[in-house]
Amino acid sequence: MTSTAHRAQRGQDAGNEPPSGVPAWQRRLRRFGYAPRPVAGLRERLVPPYTRPSARVWTVLGVPPAVAVRLLPLLAWGGPLLVALVAGALRFWHLGEPRAVIFDETYYAKDAWALIHQGYEGAWPKDVDKSILADPGSVPVPADPGYVVHPPVGKWVIGLGEYLFGFDPFGWRFMVAVAGTLSVLMLCRIGRRLFRSTFLGCLAGALLAVDGLHFVMSRTALLDQVLMFFVLGAFGCLLIDRDWARRRLADALPVDADGVLRPDAEVAETLRLGWRPWRLAAGVTLGLAFATKWNGLYILAAFGVMAVLWDVGARRTAGAGRPYAAVLRRDLLPAFVSTVPVALVTYTASWTGWIVTDKGYFRNWARTDGKDSAWSWLFPDWLRSLWHYENQVFEFHVNLTSGHTYQSNPWSWIVLGRPVSYYYESPAPGKAGCPAGTADKCAAEVLAIGTPLLWWAACFAVLYVLWRWLFRRDWRAGAIACAVAAGWVPWFHYQERTIFLFYAVVFVPFLCLAVTMMIGAMLGPSGPHEATERRRTVGAVGAGVLVLLIVWNFIYFWPLYTGQPIPMEEWRDRMWLDTWV
Numbered sequence: 001m002t003s004t005a006h007r008a009q010r011g012q013d014a015g016n017e018p019p020s021g022v023p024a025w026q027r028r029l030r031r032f033g034y035a036p037r038p039v040a041g042l043r044e045r046l047v048p049p050y051t052r053p054s055a056r057v058w059t060v061l062g063v064p065p066a067v068a069v070r071l072l073p074l075l076a077w078g079g080p081l082l083v084a085l086v087a088g089a090l091r092f093w094h095l096g097e098p099r100a101v102i103f104d105e106t107y108y109a110k111d112a113w114a115l116i117h118q119g120y121e122g123a124w125p126k127d128v129d130k131s132i133l134a135d136p137g138s139v140p141v142p143a144d145p146g147y148v149v150h151p152p153v154g155k156w157v158i159g160l161g162e163y164l165f166g167f168d169p170f171g172w173r174f175m176v177a178v179a180g181t182l183s184v185l186m187l188c189r190i191g192r193r194l195f196r197s198t199f200l201g202c203l204a205g206a207l208l209a210v211d212g213l214h215f216v217m218s219r220t221a222l223l224d225q226v227l228m229f230f231v232l233g234a235f236g237c238l239l240i241d242r243d244w245a246r247r248r249l250a251d252a253l254p255v256d257a258d259g260v261l262r263p264d265a266e267v268a269e270t271l272r273l274g275w276r277p278w279r280l281a282a283g284v285t286l287g288l289a290f291a292t293k294w295n296g297l298y299i300l301a302a303f304g305v306m307a308v309l310w311d312v313g314a315r316r317t318a319g320a321g322r323p324y325a326a327v328l329r330r331d332l333l334p335a336f337v338s339t340v341p342v343a344l345v346t347y348t349a350s351w352t353g354w355i356v357t358d359k360g361y362f363r364n365w366a367r368t369d370g371k372d373s374a375w376s377w378l379f380p381d382w383l384r385s386l387w388h389y390e391n392q393v394f395e396f397h398v399n400l401t402s403g404h405t406y407q408s409n410p411w412s413w414i415v416l417g418r419p420v421s422y423y424y425e426s427p428a429p430g431k432a433g434c435p436a437g438t439a440d441k442c443a444a445e446v447l448a449i450g451t452p453l454l455w456w457a458a459c460f461a462v463l464y465v466l467w468r469w470l471f472r473r474d475w476r477a478g479a480i481a482c483a484v485a486a487g488w489v490p491w492f493h494y495q496e497r498t499i500f501l502f503y504a505v506v507f508v509p510f511l512c513l514a515v516t517m518m519i520g521a522m523l524g525p526s527g528p529h530e531a532t533e534r535r536r537t538v539g540a541v542g543a544g545v546l547v548l549l550i551v552w553n554f555i556y557f558w559p560l561y562t563g564q565p566i567p568m569e570e571w572r573d574r575m576w577l578d579t580w581v
Contacts, residue, residue: 041260041261042250042253042260042261042262042263042317042318043250043261045317046246046247046249046250046314046317046318047243047246047247047250048196049196050076050192050196050197050198051196051197052072053068053199075198076192076198079188079198079199079201079202080185080188080189080192080201080202080205081185082202083184083185083188083202083205083206083209084181084182084184084185084188084205084209086206086209087180087181087184087185087205087208087209088177088181088184090209090215091177091180091181091215091218091219092177092181093562094562095169095170095173095174095177095219096168096169096170096173097169097562097563098169098423098425098444098446098563099133099168099169100133100169100423101129101132101133101169102220102422102423102446103220103222103420103422103423103448104222105169105172105220105221105222106129107148108154108155108158108172108221108222108223109158109162109167109172109221110122110124110128110132111146111148111155112155112156112157112158112159112162112172112221113141113159113162113167113172114141114142114146115152115155115156115159115353116156116159116160116162116163117141118141118143118357118359119352119353119354119356119357119359119360120145120353120354120357120359120360120361120363121145121146121148121152121155121360121361122141122142122143122144122145122146123142123144123145123146123147124142124146125142132167132168133168133169136166136167136168137167139167143359145359145360145361145363146361147361148361149393149396149397150223150292150293150294150393151290151291151292151293151294151347151350151351152291152350152351152353152354153226153288153291153292153350154223154226154227154292154293155223156350157175157176157179157226157292158172158175158176158221158226160175161173161174161175161176161178162174172221173219173220173221176217176218176219176220176221176222176225176226177218177219179218179225179226179228179229180214180215180217180218180219180225180229181218182229183208183214183228183229183232183509184205184208184209185205186232186233186236187201187204187205187208187232187509187512187513188201188202188204188205189201189236190204190232190235190236190239190509190513191203191204191205191513191516193236193239193240193243194239194476194479194513195476195516195517195520197520200516200517200519200520203516203519203547204509204512204513204515204516205512206547207454207512207515207516207547207550208508208509208512210451210454210550210551210554211450211451211454211455211508211512211554212447212449212450212451212554212557212560212561213448213449213450213451213501213502213504213505213508214228214450214505214508214509215554215561216422216446216447216448216449216502216561217448217502217505219561219562220422220446220448222502223292223293224293224502224503224505224506225505226292227289227292227293227295227296227506228505228506228508228509230285230286230288230289230292230296231285231286231289231296231299231483231487231506232509233285234282234285234286234289234299234303235303235479235483235510237278237279237281237282237285238278238279238282238303238306238307238310239479240278241276241278241279241282241307242307242310242314244276244278245273245276245310245311245314246314246317248271248273248274249267249268249271249273249314249315249317249318250318252267252271253267253268253318253319254267262319263317263318263319264318264319265319265320265321267318267319268315268316268318268319268320268323268326269315269320269321269322269323269325269326269330270326270330271330272330273330273331273334276334276338279307279334279335279338279339280338280342282303282307282338282339283338283339283340283341283342283343283346284342284343284346286299286300286303286339286343287300287342287343287344287345287346287347287350288346288350290343290346290347291346291347291350294397295487295490295491295503295506298486298487298490299483299486299487299506300339300340300343301486302482302483302485302486303339303482303483303486304335304336304339304340306478306479306482307335307339308327308331308332308335310475311327311331311335312324312327313475315327348386351386354386355382355386361389362385362388362389362392363382363385364381364385365384365385365388365389366381366382366384366385366388367381367385370384370385370388397497398494398497400497400498401496401497401498402498403498404498404500406418406419406420406421406500406501407498407499407500408499408500408501409495409499410488410491410492410495410499410504411492412501413488413501413503413504414455414458414459414462414488414504415455415456415459416449416450416452416455416456416501416577416580417501417577417579418501418579418580419447419448419449419501419580420447420448420449420500420501420502421445421446421447421448422446422447422448423444423445423446423563424443424444424445424446425443425444425445425563425565426441426442426443426444426568427441427442427444427565428441428442429441429442432444432565433564433565434565434567435565435567438567438568439567440567440568440569441568442565442566442567442568442571443565443566443567443568443571444563444564444565444566445559445560445563445571446560446561446562446563447557447560447561447580448500448501448502449501449557449560449580450504450508451550451553451554451557452553452557452576453546453549453550453553454511454512454515454550454553454554455511457515457518457546457550458511458512458514458515460518461511461514461515461517461518462481462484462511462514464477464514464517464518464521465477465480465481465514465517465518466481468517469481476517477517480510480513480514480517483507483509483510483513484507484510484511484514486507487504487506487507487510488504488507491503519543519546519547522539522542522543522546523536523539523540523543524536524539556574557574559571559574560574
């Protein structure tokens, strides 16, 4: 049974005659699929239980009932760990290949190496990449500071891999591959908690494991995969906090003589939820996201609003007559303090190397060009220098309009309009892995592109979650839509700026959640409102075919994700759109 499918049952009375007393706006919305809230136990509404596989599943698998009971707790972690293990094996396979500095690795790999050696980025000489690949030990770290336009956390993460394994492609890609693998594990657990289904959680993680863009970004030393990791972690922390707060409300509500939990306006409006460590953890991870790339700030704002609205929904469900007022009095200030200031402190702390070394770019601006500032008496020199540096970086980003071969408009991202080629070589037959019998030369390319069938299915899935949020008032659909919008919509404000498809990796996990939610609806409801066996069979076949096609599509594009040399004709067969060339 899936929670998504179960809730789809809400709409089966949408075509029935609405009862008297239903507001006119509800009657009008019913034609679009609106359904009122179902009657359910209060505790189940506050803290929904996890679904369990039906007895028929265990029977088909040949598992005795006694063994099935023991397996259930293991599946909650065993399933996600198995999916993550497969994802990790794929991502670490020949991680050091191609042995080259591909795309923007030329910036971040070297900046990371300088950070872990001296605490600030250096001004590397041009054309040093070949020397690094040939003999990294012979290339000194430049002492002169370098001008960089991204905060340091992502480079510290990359640098940790270099510290462990050396200044070579495997070293600078190692920690990014770790982040990509762990993000698959996190999504399995997040999906399980969101949908209350281990199966759907593992499905969401499996979809992420076979997404091409996530896969390529897991094998490339760029910042965006690190940003995605912290954003997904923050979403998971807020999701756990949501369950924790609602459970606390449920435990505080009165129980009547029949043992039934009852709403209580006084408890719902006055209960202080107290210390919320998972919300604090979300503040730290959002700060780390912001300290990796600045677009994490938009996600901080969106997730903050989402978390407050979750508190409103919890207090309303518990019986609050004025839930917004209750949240304003009890929850808003603690929510703000545990996210925004914590994130800003985390961001500032990420610059510690630049601050204490006293040698980074613009580090001494406050003592030189800024010494006559009207604020010099109020703020320390390091803070004024940092503020000036950040202001210069902001001007750089908003004025970055120089053209690039692989730039794309954010409107085209969701349909994979213009992918980014990170690496391309054309070896002759019999050389560099190109089969000797090839009639023409080969193509070896690393193409940053999502698995096409997964992304094109996500186009429909995003519309589905929007419909479900607006007309079924499903908070899970709203959460997914919020996360996708937070990672995607801000880029529409900078359409004149040079931007790329791989920025979309930040919201790829949430596209996978959207597709999973759509597949849950395809499977149909089970349990107390179980659909007919024919309906369930058709839904399972349709969902299975979709998933298998996505996996096949990932396998088909595998050479383009890994830089494997293939005959030019086979490479052309994979260029499904003219804009991919």
